[in-house]
Amino acid sequence: MPEQLIREAPRVRPGRNGGAPEQHFDIAIIGTGFSGLGMAIRLKQAGMRDFVVLERASDLGGTWRDNTYPGCQCDVPSHLYSFSFAPNPNWSRAFSMQQEIWDYLRDCARRFGVMPHIRFNHAVTTAAWSDDAQQWRIETGDRSLTARVLVSGMGGLAEPSIPPIPGLERFRGVHFHSATWKHDHDLRGRRVAVVGTGASSIQFVPKIQPDVGQMYLFQRTPPWIMPHRDRPIDAWKTRVYARFPAVQAAVRNTIYWSREGFVPFFVHQRLSELPRRIAMAHLHEQVQDPELRARLTPDYSVGCKRILISGEYYPALQQPNVEVVSTGISEIRESSIVSADGTEREVDTIIFATGFHVSDAPFAERIRGREGRLMSEVFAGSPQAHRGTTVYGFPNLFLLLGPNTGLGHTSVVVMAEAQIRYIMQALKYMRQNGVTSVDVQAWAQDAYNQRLQQRLQDTVWNAGGCASWYIDARGRNSTLWPTYTWRYRRSTSRFDPSEYNVRTAPRTSVNQQAHAVPV
Numbered sequence: 001m002p003e004q005l006i007r008e009a010p011r012v013r014p015g016r017n018g019g020a021p022e023q024h025f026d027i028a029i030i031g032t033g034f035s036g037l038g039m040a041i042r043l044k045q046a047g048m049r050d051f052v053v054l055e056r057a058s059d060l061g062g063t064w065r066d067n068t069y070p071g072c073q074c075d076v077p078s079h080l081y082s083f084s085f086a087p088n089p090n091w092s093r094a095f096s097m098q099q100e101i102w103d104y105l106r107d108c109a110r111r112f113g114v115m116p117h118i119r120f121n122h123a124v125t126t127a128a129w130s131d132d133a134q135q136w137r138i139e140t141g142d143r144s145l146t147a148r149v150l151v152s153g154m155g156g157l158a159e160p161s162i163p164p165i166p167g168l169e170r171f172r173g174v175h176f177h178s179a180t181w182k183h184d185h186d187l188r189g190r191r192v193a194v195v196g197t198g199a200s201s202i203q204f205v206p207k208i209q210p211d212v213g214q215m216y217l218f219q220r221t222p223p224w225i226m227p228h229r230d231r232p233i234d235a236w237k238t239r240v241y242a243r244f245p246a247v248q249a250a251v252r253n254t255i256y257w258s259r260e261g262f263v264p265f266f267v268h269q270r271l272s273e274l275p276r277r278i279a280m281a282h283l284h285e286q287v288q289d290p291e292l293r294a295r296l297t298p299d300y301s302v303g304c305k306r307i308l309i310s311g312e313y314y315p316a317l318q319q320p321n322v323e324v325v326s327t328g329i330s331e332i333r334e335s336s337i338v339s340a341d342g343t344e345r346e347v348d349t350i351i352f353a354t355g356f357h358v359s360d361a362p363f364a365e366r367i368r369g370r371e372g373r374l375m376s377e378v379f380a381g382s383p384q385a386h387r388g389t390t391v392y393g394f395p396n397l398f399l400l401l402g403p404n405t406g407l408g409h410t411s412v413v414v415m416a417e418a419q420i421r422y423i424m425q426a427l428k429y430m431r432q433n434g435v436t437s438v439d440v441q442a443w444a445q446d447a448y449n450q451r452l453q454q455r456l457q458d459t460v461w462n463a464g465g466c467a468s469w470y471i472d473a474r475g476r477n478s479t480l481w482p483t484y485t486w487r488y489r490r491s492t493s494r495f496d497p498s499e500y501n502v503r504t505a506p507r508t509s510v511n512q513q514a515h516a517v518p519v
Contacts, residue, residue: 028147033062035400036153056123058208070207072098089241175350206312220463286314304464359472369394381432395439425495444499455482
């Protein structure tokens with residue numbers, strides 16, 4: 001573990017304008033998903049006590065707390081979709097269900113002593129950097145606090161996206177996004193429209209299909225779907241994992257490197273024929289009707305959009321109460337949806353499986369850096385960061401799972417842990433050298449992102465012939481890491497202060513007023 005960094009208790013300061021006292025922390029973390037909790041745990045393990053974790057909801061868990069739709073399941077193997085330092089020998093399936101992952105996160109928070117640091121129902125409305133005070137001022141509704149360092153664990157799958165379809169406001173039935181599932185709305189016998197055919201849709205459609213009266217599945221673009229290799233984990237294996245942790249570590253390592261072996265199929269499009277044949281064989285095996293099969297066949301390269309896995313989706317679409325509509329939506333009326341060909345279909349429930357705000361980064365509208373500039377203004381529709389973690393003009397701010405840290409082939413927990421290690425090195429450097437703030441230099445950020453975009457240019461994600469959520473409003477892929485994760489881990493293995501503008505405090509016994517010092 002890194003040497004202990006700080007042990008102080010939070011300091012209380014008078015509130016502004018005579019208001020309630022506000023607390024000052026050394027570090028504030030936003031979010032309690034995998035990345036935010038991982039950061040908090042590592043701080044605790046390093047002996048740090050002066051930090052707070054701000055959570056907008058009344059419980060922790062992020063994506064795995066919010067997404068409770070029927071059939072919600074991870075598409076990365078359980079042993080890899082977990083913290084490397086907190087293996088769970090008791091996973092019940094090769095691919096974990098939502099409830100089990102959520103339970104795992106809550107157990108980690110309790111086991112590593114993070115719970116006392118979490119402030120629930122603290123939604124961050126604004127966070128603004130003060131150059132004079134060398135700290136962040138954070139507003140959470142009617143409360144405020146300050147922190148020397150701010151770490152954002154607000155992931156890309158936090159804000160549901162509902163398309164602006166004409167007439168939605170007139171709809172008299174029930175509508176909701178899959179990430180805000182209405183469990184009190186009984187779907188039995190309902191006429192249900194499902195809008196979208198992405199990762200969540202292919203999971204819940206087979207689960208609700210037997211109950212609904214009629215389902216209309218509105219498909220804009222069919223996904224590539226591979227067979228699902230999920231299976232229960234034998235009880236004897238869980239006993240072995242519990243007794244011999246090295247065995248589970250070896251299994252995790254094997255899964256990791258096998259997943260890394262998928263990268264060439266994304267980077268070199270000439271290799272995409274093999275996965276295409278596997279997906280087409282799966283489609284032909286499960287869908288006999290040639291007309292339906294044609295509508296379910298993508299016209300873009302495998303991997304351009306997220307590859308999905310399912311053995312239940314195609315059979316569900318062939319049931320008598322399901323119609324696949326691939327002509328698009330023209331408008332929504334009081335009790336119906338009109339498709340682009342003019343056909344009107346009566347519905348009483350609409351479920352949007354339309355993904356999340358990712359490349360438009362909603363969190364950036366709440367963060368102000370130097371000179372009061374909003375991060376969303378700096379991004380201008382195309383987020384970028386240095387090593388996906390720091391942004392020029394935003395000192396002492398670290399992003400977890402920031403721009404270009406997403407993955408198309410393996411677990412994002414691997415990326416989050418690499419970033420956490422990088423941040424821990426930055427904090428250690430700051431403490432050992434009396435540094436009050438670090439701000440990545442513009443040249444370092446620009447050079448890093450230029451190389452990154454060059455790597456992405458010929459990959460299937462950029463040149464595969466589809467329109468995906470990986471691509472932002474300016475046509476850049478600001479979402480994905482373009483190659484192996486071991487390369488990202490290597491690139492973040494050392495915090496290099498020469499890439500940063502560093503501000504230090506003079507070492508005096510009287511005070512520690514900050515001043516600029518060249519690196």
